[in-house]
Amino acid sequence: MILERFKVPEKDQVLVSEAALRRTVTLIFERLGLTAEDAADAADALTMTDLRGVETHGVSNMLRAYVRDYRAGKLDPRPGWRIVRESPGTAVVDAERRLGIVVGPKAMRLAVDKARAVGVGVVTVYNSGHFGAIGHFAMQAAQHDMIGVCFTGSSVNVVPTFASKPMIGTNPIAIAAPARREAPMLFDAATSAIAGNKIRLAMRVGSPLLPGWVSDKDGTPITEEKPVFDRDDFYQLPLGGTREQGSHKGYGLALMAEVLSTVLAGALPTMLASGSGSKNHFAAYNIAAFTDVEQFKDTMDQMLERLRTATPAPGQERVLYPGLSEFEETQKRRAKGIPLHKEVVAWFAECTRELRIPALLG
Amino acid sequence: MILERFKVPEKDQVLVSEAALRRTVTLIFERLGLTAEDAADAADALTMTDLRGVETHGVSNMLRAYVRDYRAGKLDPRPGWRIVRESPGTAVVDAERRLGIVVGPKAMRLAVDKARAVGVGVVTVYNSGHFGAIGHFAMQAAQHDMIGVCFTGSSVNVVPTFASKPMIGTNPIAIAAPARREAPMLFDAATSAIAGNKIRLAMRVGSPLLPGWVSDKDGTPITEEKPVFDRDDFYQLPLGGTREQGSHKGYGLALMAEVLSTVLAGALPTMLASGSGSKNHFAAYNIAAFTDVEQFKDTMDQMLERLRTATPAPGQERVLYPGLSEFEETQKRRAKGIPLHKEVVAWFAECTRELRIPALLG
Numbered sequence: 001m002i003l004e005r006f007k008v009p010e011k012d013q014v015l016v017s018e019a020a021l022r023r024t025v026t027l028i029f030e031r032l033g034l035t036a037e038d039a040a041d042a043a044d045a046l047t048m049t050d051l052r053g054v055e056t057h058g059v060s061n062m063l064r065a066y067v068r069d070y071r072a073g074k075l076d077p078r079p080g081w082r083i084v085r086e087s088p089g090t091a092v093v094d095a096e097r098r099l100g101i102v103v104g105p106k107a108m109r110l111a112v113d114k115a116r117a118v119g120v121g122v123v124t125v126y127n128s129g130h131f132g133a134i135g136h137f138a139m140q141a142a143q144h145d146m147i148g149v150c151f152t153g154s155s156v157n158v159v160p161t162f163a164s165k166p167m168i169g170t171n172p173i174a175i176a177a178p179a180r181r182e183a184p185m186l187f188d189a190a191t192s193a194i195a196g197n198k199i200r201l202a203m204r205v206g207s208p209l210l211p212g213w214v215s216d217k218d219g220t221p222i223t224e225e226k227p228v229f230d231r232d233d234f235y236q237l238p239l240g241g242t243r244e245q246g247s248h249k250g251y252g253l254a255l256m257a258e259v260l261s262t263v264l265a266g267a268l269p270t271m272l273a274s275g276s277g278s279k280n281h282f283a284a285y286n287i288a289a290f291t292d293v294e295q296f297k298d299t300m301d302q303m304l305e306r307l308r309t310a311t312p313a314p315g316q317e318r319v320l321y322p323g324l325s326e327f328e329e330t331q332k333r334r335a336k337g338i339p340l341h342k343e344v345v346a347w348f349a350e351c352t353r354e355l356r357i358p359a360l361l362g
Numbered sequence: 363m364i365l366e367r368f369k370v371p372e373k374d375q376v377l378v379s380e381a382a383l384r385r386t387v388t389l390i391f392e393r394l395g396l397t398a399e400d401a402a403d404a405a406d407a408l409t410m411t412d413l414r415g416v417e418t419h420g421v422s423n424m425l426r427a428y429v430r431d432y433r434a435g436k437l438d439p440r441p442g443w444r445i446v447r448e449s450p451g452t453a454v455v456d457a458e459r460r461l462g463i464v465v466g467p468k469a470m471r472l473a474v475d476k477a478r479a480v481g482v483g484v485v486t487v488y489n490s491g492h493f494g495a496i497g498h499f500a501m502q503a504a505q506h507d508m509i510g511v512c513f514t515g516s517s518v519n520v521v522p523t524f525a526s527k528p529m530i531g532t533n534p535i536a537i538a539a540p541a542r543r544e545a546p547m548l549f550d551a552a553t554s555a556i557a558g559n560k561i562r563l564a565m566r567v568g569s570p571l572l573p574g575w576v577s578d579k580d581g582t583p584i585t586e587e588k589p590v591f592d593r594d595d596f597y598q599l600p601l602g603g604t605r606e607q608g609s610h611k612g613y614g615l616a617l618m619a620e621v622l623s624t625v626l627a628g629a630l631p632t633m634l635a636s637g638s639g640s641k642n643h644f645a646a647y648n649i650a651a652f653t654d655v656e657q658f659k660d661t662m663d664q665m666l667e668r669l670r671t672a673t674p675a676p677g678q679e680r681v682l683y684p685g686l687s688e689f690e691e692t693q694k695r696r697a698k699g700i701p702l703h704k705e706v707v708a709w710f711a712e713c714t715r716e717l718r719i720p721a722l723l724g
Contacts, residue, residue: 087651089451090481118480119452124652147621160669162678167669175618177625185621187614193607210606219675239601239608244572245555246601252549252684253615256537259509259547263539263661266653272664289449290486291628299625302634307522307529313581316524322614 008055009205014345015337020361022047024352025059031355032070033077038102042066045101049133050338053329054188056197057133060344065130066099067351075099075129081106084266089118092265095128100278103128104137104150111284112144119289123282124260126267131278135188138176141284142184145293150174151281153262156270158192158236158254161247164219166235167271170196171257176323178287179300182308186323191254193237203228204341212241221247257281370417371567376707377699382723384409386714387421393717394432395439400464404428407463411495412700415691416550418559419495422706427492428461429713437461437491443468446628451480454627457490462640465490466499466512473646474506481651485644486622488629493640497550500538503646504546507655512536512550513643515624518632520554520598520616523609526581528597529633532558533619538685540649541662544670548685553616555599555609565590566703574603583609619643 022043029039050058069075079096086092091110095103107123114121134150141148154169172195174188190196194213202209208227214234215221221242222234239250262269262279270276287296310319333339340348348360384405391401412420431437441458448454453472457465469485476483496512503510516531534557536550552558556575564571570589576596577583583604584596600612624631624641632638649658672681695701702710710722 085652087481087648088479089477090648090651092652117450119449120482120484122482122647147626149618149622159675160672160681160683162674163669163681164673164675167672173615173618175621177621185617187618189608189611189614191611212607215675220677239611241607245574245603245607246551248682248684249551249553249601252551253535255547255684256511256535256549258665259537259539259662260511260647263658263665264509264647264649264652266657268661269665271668272661285484285622285626286449286452287626289452290447290454290626295628296625299630299634300621303620303625303631306633307525310522310529311526312524313521313526313577315582319522319525320610321522322610322617 007205008339008341012342013339014342014362016340016345016360016362017337018047018051018334021050021059021338024348024357024360025063027357028063028067028351028355031357032067034102035078038077038098041105042099042101045104045132045136048136048139051330051333052133052326053333054133054135054326056195056201060341061197061200062130062132064347064351069129070099089114089121091123093123093125095125095277097127097129097277099129100131100280101136104131104134104280104282105140107280107282108137108140108148108284111282112141112146115141115146115284115286115289119286121284124265125280125282126262126265126277128278128280131280133188134172134280135174135176135186137282138174138188139184139186142176142178142186144284145178145287147285147287148174148176149281149283149285151257151260153258153269153279155278156274157196158238158251159215159219161238161243161251162219168238168251168254168258169270170236171254173253173257177300178297179304180297182301182304183324183327185300185304185321186326188322191239191250191257193239193241193250196236199228199231199236203231204343209234212245213237369567370701370703374704375701376704376724378702378707378722378724379699380409380413380696383412383421383700386710386719386722387425389719390425390429390713390717393719394429396464397440400439400460403467404461404463407466407494407498410498410501413692413695414495414688415695416495416497416688418557418563422703423559423562424492424494426709426713431491432461451476451483453485455485455487457487457639459489459491459639461491462493462642463498466493466496466642466644467502469642469644470499470502470510470646473644474503474508477503477508477646477648477651481648483646486627487642487644488624488627488639490640490642493642495536495550496534496642497536497538497548499644500536500550501546501548504538504540504548506646507540507649509647509649510536510538511643511645511647513619513622515620515631515641517640518636519558520600520613521577521581523600523605523613524581530600530613530616530620531632532598533616533623535615535619539662540659541666542659544663544666545686545689547662547666547683548688553601553612553619555601555603555612558598561590561593561598565593566705571596574607575599
């Protein structure tokens with residue numbers, strides 16, 4: 001459900017097929033030293049994210065940073081798989097500087113296995129690289145007739161309510177739940193007013209930031225529309241924007257994500273240890289342990305259909321549910337191709353040349 | 363962290379001690395037919411909520427509704443305890459019209475037992491009465507060195523983003539986590555811009571509603587300050603208020619709460635079955651299954667202290683963390699008494715007279 005203002009302008013678009021993107025991204029990761037399985041997991045996370053239209057977390061914004069971090073030795077392409085503590089329903093994993101979009105699929109698979117055994121599984125992870133769009137991992141659980149939930153403790157960018165400087169991350173929360181006829185529910189959102197990557201995207205497409213999204217450098221919320229020139233001119237605000245509009249709720253939800261990922265992994269939040277990377281929480285709830293799976297899907301279908309077909313407010317086109325537009329976008333992009341910004345395509349050309357792999361096909 | 367505008371005006375306050383309130387509320391519930399244990403649990407939930415200063419969910423707003431519902435036969439004072447499905451880490455309970463603040467402590471105890479066995483425990487409940495402030499149940503887990511998390515699917519009051527009428531509840535989310543020197547973290551907030559009970563409270567204390575809190579009767583967000591005369595003049599909005607301010611996140615979080623409580627209990631959301639009562643999700647995470655409990659508390663202390671002592675933004679007094687002002691309020695009210703509105707005290711007088719129990723002591 002990305003705002004119109006954030007889309008790549010049509011004149012700058014180059015359409016690329018899912019298969020071509022997946023192939024090239026897999027090859028890039030393999031060249032960087034990842035195993036074939038890890039490279040395929042990472043390429044799947046990025047490609048699915050772009051297919052869903054979540055451009056803030058797809059190849060355009062993230063891949064070049066990942067490539068840079070592997071080359072700089074900040075990420076380990078072939079770490080082990082170290083489980084530091086485990087119980088029938090839980091595990092804690094030291095990611096040993098493995099990229100988050102590679103750790104995520106492994107961690108959620110473990111959570112799903114535990115949920116199959118005892119009804120619910122929770123895996124926390126620390127010491128990893130960036131996690132991309134965590135809704136992707138929640139969706140893994142949904143594909144196994146489970147509910148998937150993820151929380152992330154990310155780097156410090158957001159000013160707590162009443163504070164003067166950033167102390168918490170944009171700490172996203174995601175949930176995915178399966179339906180039958182309807183698109184699966186897929187919610188994935190930063191607990192900040194706006195995702196960090198959206199600011200980068202706004203700069204690239206030349207869009208202003210709206211009231212309540214960011215604060216001055218002294219922590220005072222900015223309440224008028226503002227063009228963006230420099231990422232360092234402002235700080236991000238929690239969802240709600242100001243106290244009276246509920247920023248204490250966005251702030252509280254960010255701390256909830258921090259406690260359930262970082263602190264529950266035995267790690268330190270970034271406010272106490274800068275450069276300590278992402279921490280994550282992966283939960284799988286085995287629907288069959290709670291209720292009849294077919295009844296669950298019936299109820300999801302009825303609820304989601306009721307929302308999708310609700311009468312919209314005056315001036316609105318229709319009512320969406322979380323995951324619906326991403327599902328529709330996936331179908332559209334599978335048919336027509338993924339629109340990448342021409343600058344991103346130019347980066348691919350340079351990257352594939354340097355790594356001596358076949359160029360990305362248009 | 364209640365807004366100043368919602369506090370009971372000093373001229374209307376009557377101070378009542380914790381012990382007196384607890385005793386009278388327990389006696390009321392016993393007279394209504396509850397067992398001594400259930401009455402004590404219910405009185406504890408209400409008294410602790412009032413001690414924390416969460417007046418929206420304490421005796422003032424809720425007790426008279428509970429008494430009315432027992433007398434009308436909408437609530438069952440002595441139902442059984444029917445577990446409809448169970449696994450090592452999970453259970454689903456049919457509350458059989460038991461009051462939510464009685465079900466909650468029982469359900470969280472079960473979740474804590476399961477978390478002790480397999481690391482994490484999740485109990486979903488359907489067919490119950492009102493749940494009060496769900497943070498109270500999350501705190502139960504924190505008292506056992508666990509993280510407590512609660513979600514509620516409540517009655518239909520909130521308009522989804524772009525919709526024209528209410529289809530979702532204010533569906534609150536709560537988390538509690540223990541610290542050592544610092545007050546425990548306790549976050550408990552509706553996923554709507556404003557809690558339903560706050561509107562009742564605003565009417566009682568004569569406060570206006572702020573921009574982005576409510577919509578017109580056609581679903582259009584109201585973006586100016588508005589005095590409240592009639593609860594039926596408007597609908598509630600999700601946290602964020604408008605789409606551009608992030609209302610799709612509040613809406614998504616409400617659906618997250620609905621799926622994890624209602625649908626995961628095998629029940630129908632209120633949008634599909636009106637009058638179907640509250641549905642709840644109680645989760646306990648056994649910290650010792652994930653990491654060292656003392657290290658967890660150290661990290662919580664460091665993080666919460668860092669937030670509490672942070673430099674505030676210009677014009678702000680200090681930075682809070684979720685649960686801090688509730689903890690301070692509890693200490694203050696334990697020392698000085700709980701300020702009830704004189705109308706509430708008058709109601710107590712009438713109620714205790716009718717039930718033939720000793721009057722509430724001042």
